[in-house]
Structure formats: structure tokens, C-alpha cells
Amino acid sequence: MKSPQAIIHLSCSSLISFLFYILTIICFTSTTVSASYGGNETDYHALLSFKSKITHDPYKVLTSWNHSFHFCDWSGISCGKRRKRVTVLRLVSQGLEGSLSSHVGNLSFLREISLTNNSFQGTIPHELGRLSRLRFLYLDDNKFSGVIPTNLSGCNNLEDLRLSVNKLAGNIPKEMNLLSKLARLDIYNNKLTGGIPPFLGNITSMEEFYAARNPLGGSIPDTLGLWKSLTGFWSGHCNLYGSIPHSIFNLSLLVNFSLPINQLTGSLPSEIGNQLPNLEFLQLWGNELTGIIPPSLSNCSKLGYLEMSNNSFSGKLTIDFSKLRDINIIRLQNNNFHGRKEADDMSFIDSLKNCTKLVDLGLYNCNLIGVLPISIGNLSNQLSFLYLGHNQLFGSLPSGIGSLVGLTTLFLENNRFNGNIPTSVGKLQNLQVLGLYSNQFSGPIPDAIGNLSTLTKLYLYSNKLEGHIPSSLGNYLSQNNLYGSIPSEIKDLKMLNILDLSYNNLSGTITSSLGECISLTYLDLSGNIFEGTIPPSLSSLGGLQVLNISQNNLSGKIPKFFDKWKSLEYLNLSFNDFEGEVPVVGVFSNASAFSVLGNNRLCGGLVTLELPKCKVTGSKKKRFPFFILFIVIAPTLLIVLCCVYLLYKKKCNSQPSQSSGNERFMKVSYNQLLKATDGFSTTNLIGEGGHSSVYKGILNHDDDKSVAIKVLHLQNQGAHKSFLAECEAWRNIRHRNLLKIITSCSSVDFQGNNFKALVYEFMPNGSVHDWLHSSANTSKLNFLQRINILRDVATALDYLHNRCQATIVHGDLKPSNILLDDDMVAHVGDFGLARLLGADLNQNSSTGVKGTIGYAPPEYGVGSEMTSCGDVYSFGILLLEVMTGKKPTDGMFNDGLSLHKFAYMALPDQVIDVIDNDAIVLQSMEVNAKKVEECLAATIKIGVSCSVDSPPQRILDVLQNI
Known part of the structure; x- marks a missing residue:
């Protein structure tokens, strides 16, 4: 066996030999290159340097990059026909990882660099500024960091610069105004600060400007009105404030105008529709804009997307939508459109009948007062989403609603609708979600609703409904005056997830057919007059998380299968007439997870229940000491x-570590948290529990630091107590190994519901x-x-x-x-x-x-x-x-x-x-x-x-x- 010294000596010797071998290859290659590429070795070595910086090439796209082929034949490379110099370097979506070699700046004949959607890291080499012939530079969807190089101003023929979805920081360099031919600047989704600089207005060739999702700050400079060729302006989520300059509204070629989630104030010019006749996409939601929505928008005949929600617009909605034949999205929710006439706020519905492409109409929480016109039935059969909830609409629901056969989601909740639910609702064969709760609907539930085979969520609670439950119905029927028994046909609802029939007048036995609703996770039959025993068929509901059958007349022993359900989190059997022994395993091992109050014939169970002991039927087993x-x-x-x-x-x-109970916490509002999480978007959801959901967000766009926002589910039992306990604990503690709390929020949301959240370090x-x-x-x-x-x-x-x-x-x-x-x-x-x-x-x-x-x-x-x-x-x-x-x-x-x-x-x-x-x-x-x-x-x-x-x-x- 060789000694460690010998092994080390051998390894060193091998390394030296290997280095000499590499040196020989390099020398040999340099001589053959000069012979093989006719003087174009500069491009050859620049490309080899590019390859040397690639650490991962999953699709082996660079395997052809060797001296066996002329570099003009390498994958992703194009050359000029006369000089055989590299003119295009295009390696899009190849999964490449590594850094971008500065030697790319030696490819002096380059017209295009396209490296979109890879994983390049590090800084953008300032040597790219040498590429005076470059017209297209696409480095978007990578992981570049650092600043935008000032030297890019040397690329004076550049027409299209795309740097979006990277980690670039710092200001937009002032040298960029030297790019006199630049038509598209794409910098969205980075960490750029310093505002939108006024000098950008000097680039009068600009046609498209994408800066969204940067913590830029500042106001929109008036000089941007010099961009007379501008067709697209996208600067949402940029922490911009102040009013929108009037010069912007003079850009008559503007097609797409997007400024959501900023702090913009002021009103829109009354002639906006005449000034921007080519407008197709208008997105201004999540700002602080006031005044009326100008009726002149009716003249934007090409408009297809209109989103002005979550502002403070007021006054009557008077847009003549009949001229907007291409409109497919209208989202105006969370504004205040109440007019002066009590029952006239909804008259604009008549003008929507010509909008045959309309797919989404959102008008909830707009303070609209009045009746829903019969003409609602004349809307597009392409309409998929209709949101009119949280207004003050009254009267009956027109039967014409059944003509909207394209609807998948219909929300009319929290209004004052009365009368019967029209049977024509049964014609909405594509309907998946129907929300009619918190109204004054009366009479029976239409049998026709049972024909809605795609319906997954039905919200009918808090109305004045009465009569029998239709035989094919299941979800959210609590707090009404329903009587009779649960029909056996309920077994056909195989995908039923939640069934809440609590606090009605239902009677008879609990149908064994419920055992075939195998997707049930929540079953609430409390507050009725059911009798008899719990059917054994319920044992098949192995995925049940909550079962509440309290306040009935049920009897018999507690079924053994309850303590074997591993998913069961809460069981309420209280105020019935159950008898026998209470188990101590499964859900019954946690006193907070079940209740058996008001059953006077029960015995045993956990000590905390204070029930009488059961009679011993056998000898006790000896326990191991x-x-x-x-x-x-x-x-x-x-x-x-x-x-x-x-x-x-x-x-x-x-x-x-000392606690700092006197530390001052920053104050945050519901609106700030809403914006920080993009409206509590599911894409920002990083965790969810019984009492809360946790979202990733950015509170302060100046430092771009992420936080974790824990939103309490106040509708869930114990959530409010959990919030108080957590606040009390954090008030007394600070330690490097405890999660750092930043602040808390106790407020109301836009619907007036209580809202509580805690903000932590991410x-x-x-x-x-x-x-x-x-x-x-x-x-x-x-x-x-x-x-x-x-x-x-x-x-x-x-x-x-x-x-x-x-x-x-x-x-x-x-x-x-x-x-x-x-x-x-x-x-x-x-x-x-x-x-x-x-x-x-x-x-x-x-x-x-x-x-x-x-x-x-x-x-x-x-x-x-x-x-x-x-x-x-x-x-x-x-x-x-x-x-x-x-x-x-x-x-x-x-x-x-x-x-x-x-x-x-x-x-x-x-x-x-x-x-x-x-x-x-x-x-x-x-x-x-x-x-x-x-x-x-x-x-x-x-x-x-x-x-x-x-x-x-x-x-x-x-x-x-x-």
C-alpha cells in the first residue's frame, strides 16, 4: 500500500502532467484556428470564452461548439455571408446556467444577442457597449444582478433592449438617452429605483415601455409626452405617485396603457376617449383616482379590456358601452357609482347588449342602488363571470338571467333581492359557482337547480327560503326554514365537498345515502330535529375533517369508526341523547377537538369531561413499570x-437577548397589505393553516425586502383568540432565534368585514x-x-x-x-x-x-x-x-x-x-x-x-x- 506522502506526490505529479497536456492542446488549437478560420479567430475565441462560462447545459446545445465544425455552423450562431463574421447569437430557453463572458464584446459584427429564459447570473458585462452594430439585445428572464451598464449607450444602433425578470438594481442610467433609435425598452420585474427619469423623453423613437414591478417611486415625468410613436406603456406596481401627466393623454397612437397598484391621484381628463382613439387595453386598478369615469371612453371603439377597480371613482356610470363592440373585460369593482336617482344606477346595463364578446363583468361593492334591468338577459352568451354582489340592488331577479348560458360564476350576494329564485337559473348548464346568500329571497329552492351538473359551489344561506330541499341539492343551505328529510338522491353528489344544512327544521333519520358522498370534508347537520342513530354507512367518509350533528334528537352509542378517522379535526355531538362509553383515542384524545355536552347518559372518556365512570367489564391489564x-x-x-x-x-x-416591549412598530393598513400581496394572490401564498393563511409580499418598495403576512381566518373558531395570544406573546419577547415580528394590522376589508394580520420577517x-x-x-x-x-x-x-x-x-x-x-x-x-x-x-x-x-x-x-x-x-x-x-x-x-x-x-x-x-x-x-x-x-x-x-x-x- 502506498503511503499518504506517495499518494499526494502522485496526485501532484498527475496534476502537473495534466496542466502540461492542456497547455499543449491550447498551443495546437491556436495554430490550427489561424489556419482554419482565415483570420476570424477573434470571433472563434470569443465564442469559446462564452462556452467556458457555461456551468450547466442540460440540452447539450453547446456540444457542436468544437473545432470539428466551423463556428458559423455551431448551434445558435448565424454569420454574415460575405465576411463569415458572427451576426446573431441566439440561445433562447436552453436551460443554460453560468455567467455571460465579457469577450462577447469582441463579436463586433453582432446584430442580435438573444439569451431569453435561461439562468445567466452575475453582472451584465460593460464590454457589450463595444457592439456598435447591435440592434437587438434580449437578456430577459435570467438572473442577472448589479446595475444596467452605462456603456450600453455605445450600442447606438440598438432598437430593442429587453432586461426584464432579472435582479437588476440601481437607477436607469442617464446615458441611455443616447440610444436615439431605441423603440422598445423592457425592464419590468427587477429592483430598479430612482423613478422614471425625465431624460427618457429624449428618446423620441420609443414605441413600447415596460417598467412594471420595480420599486421605482417618484412621479410620471411630463416629458414622456414626447414619445409620439408610443403604443404601449406598462408601469404597474412601481410605487408611483402624483397625477398622470396630461401630456400622456395626447399620445394618440397609444394602444396599451397599464398603471395598476400605484398611489396615483387626481382624475382622468374628460376627453380621454377622444384623445386616445386607438386604446385597446386600459388598466388603472389599485390607485387613488377620483372623479367620474369619463363618458368619452365610449369613443374608444377598439377597447377590449377596461379595469378601473379599487379606486375612488364616483358619480353615475354613464359610459355608452354599445359603441365598445370589442370589449371582453369590464372590472370596475370597489368604487362608488351611486347616482342621484334612487333606482337608476343600473341603466347602463341596456347599453351592453351589443358587447357580444363580453366575458367578465365585475361591479361588486360599487354602492349601486336600483333594480336589475330585464335587459340583463340580453348580455353576451360568452359572458362567463358576473359579479354584482355587495351593492344595494333590490326587487326580483329577472328570469332573463337564464339566458346567460355561458356563465360559470354568478355572484349576487349581499344585496336586497327578494321574491323567488327564478327557475330559469336551471338553464345555466355551465355554472360552477352560484352565490345568492345574504339577500331576501323567499319561497322554495327551484328544482331546476338540480340540473346544474357542473355546479361545485352553491351559497344560499341567510335568505328566507322555505319548503323541501330538492332531491339533487347539497351545498350551503344553512339558516333557512327548510323542512322534511334529506333525500336519498344526495348520494349522486360524488364530488360534494361541503354540506351545511344547519339550523333548519329538517327531520327524520340521517339518510345512509350520505355515506356515498365520499368527497365530503365538512358536514354540518346541527340545529335540526333529526332522530335515530348515526348510520354505519358514514364510516366510508374517511376524508371528513369537520362533523357537527349537535342539537338534534339523535341517540344510541358513539360509533367506533369516529376514533379511527385520521383526518377528523373537529367533532360535535353535543345536546343529543347518546349513551355509553366515550372513547379516549383518535379525535377523542384531544379535549379541544370534540364536544359531548348535553348527553346525560354518556360515561368514561377524558378526565376533563368529568363524566361518571363506566362499569368495568373485564380485568385491567398490568402496565409495564x-x-x-x-x-x-x-x-x-x-x-x-x-x-x-x-x-x-x-x-x-x-x-x-432582551425583550423590547417599548419598540415602536410601523403602522400598516388593509390596503397596504392588499397591494403588498397583489390582492392576496394565490401566487404569493406560501402557507395555510386552520386559523390563517401566510402570504409573501413587499411592504416597502424602496428596499424591496420581502415580508411574510399572516392573515387570520376570523370566521374560523379560535382564530381571534389565536391573534390575541400571538400579539400578547410578541409584545414581551425578542430573540435572535425567534421569528421577528414587524407589525400587526387590525382593521376592516373593503366589504366591511373584520380583518386582522401579523407581518413577520420573511x-x-x-x-x-x-x-x-x-x-x-x-x-x-x-x-x-x-x-x-x-x-x-x-x-x-x-x-x-x-x-x-x-x-x-x-x-x-x-x-x-x-x-x-x-x-x-x-x-x-x-x-x-x-x-x-x-x-x-x-x-x-x-x-x-x-x-x-x-x-x-x-x-x-x-x-x-x-x-x-x-x-x-x-x-x-x-x-x-x-x-x-x-x-x-x-x-x-x-x-x-x-x-x-x-x-x-x-x-x-x-x-x-x-x-x-x-x-x-x-x-x-x-x-x-x-x-x-x-x-x-x-x-x-x-x-x-x-x-x-x-x-x-x-x-x-x-x-x-x-
């Missing part, structure tokens, strides 16, 4: 834990749960990262339990609540279940929500108060999950096996068998294998010791007495 095991392993654990605790304590003491690396279990994460946590995360969480717990003025119990410690920043430092978040021990506001209730199944300690299930011992249990489970990669609710854990027991049985010699492979495969080969196993075993011991069932035996007390 686990305390003996603890006595046996305690000495070993104590030695390990002493070492861990000393290091841990040293870490805590070296990072003191954690770019997501949650520990994502790293452990998400298939989207190809990277995995190595052993050192996992230990560091656990150390960070332990430090945070030490702060909460021992270093605050009042002890704070987190109450819901789990991987999804541990978030990671850019440096993979862990931050504990989500204090919605937190308790300040000793604080009156947060005193525990035995019926309150206490943690998450699998992570909450067993004592919480029997009504015990929340304590720091409970957090220690959750930390133990968290540690075991992080190290083993297995959730405590994994399907393998049944028949008495748990994550705790799984890890415990592997101690001390088989620990390596339960550790997640990704935690050990990345370890250095220089580390002694035995030492690694000892370290792993010590870590698992801590997790096992923290997660024992008995609170006094957990590691917490051991540490406190060292």
Missing part, C-alpha cells in the same frame, strides 16, 4: 446531558418541515445543519422559559413552525397557542386548543394546564423527527409503536439504523465512525428523555437540578 427503565438508564443519560447542558448554557449566556429557506418532507426540496439537511437547528430551537426555548419576565409556553412546537433564514439559522414562529404563565389574559381553559396531534404531550389530552414541560415534550418529538426523518404521525406508528418508542428501542447500539440517511451520508470521511455513532446515540437519548410520557421524568427537571 417504565420508571424502572428510567432508573436503569438515568446514570448514562445524566453524564451525557451534563455535557450537553454546559455547552448549551454557555451558548445561551454568550447571546443575551424566511427565505422555508420551514424545517419543508426540508424534511417536501418533495420540492432536492437539497437535504446534513447532520451538522440538523444539530445547529436543534441548538437554535433549544436556545429559543431556554429564553422563553427562563429568561423572560414571565414564563412563556409556546404550545405548538413542530417542524412547520421552525423557519430558516438565509444562513440556515432557525427561528421559532407561530405563537398563536402561546401562554404567558401567570398572565390573566392567557389563562388556560381545559377546553382550549392545545397543540398539534403527535407533538402535544399526553397530559394535555386529559385536560392538564399548559406548562414548559409540555414544550420540552414537543422539543423531544421535534428532535427525533429531525434526526430520523419520520413524522410522529407516520403510518408505521400503530399498534403501540410510536416515534418515541421507535427511537428508544434503537438505543444504544442500533441508532444508526433509525437515523435519516441524509443526515449521515454527507459526513466527512475523516471522522471516526464510532465517534459519529456515539454522537448520534447521545442526540437520540436527549430526544427520548424529553419525550417520555411522565412530565416529572423529562429532561427539563434533570437539567434544572444539575
